[in-house]
Amino acid sequence: MWCEGLLRCGKSCRLRWINYLRADVKRGNITPQEEEIIVKLHAVLGNR
Incomplete structure (x- = not known):
């Protein structure tokens, strides 16, 4: 199934909605505190 008239299938439409x-x-710039949290979580969890 195509949507939006842009040759997107259902899966890519769902991903677009989510993302x-x-x-x-x-969205946009992150604060230094947020960056620190991201780095710490990545060290613990990795690329999940």
């Missing part, structure tokens, strides 16, 4: 269109997902 780009949700209002609760923060």
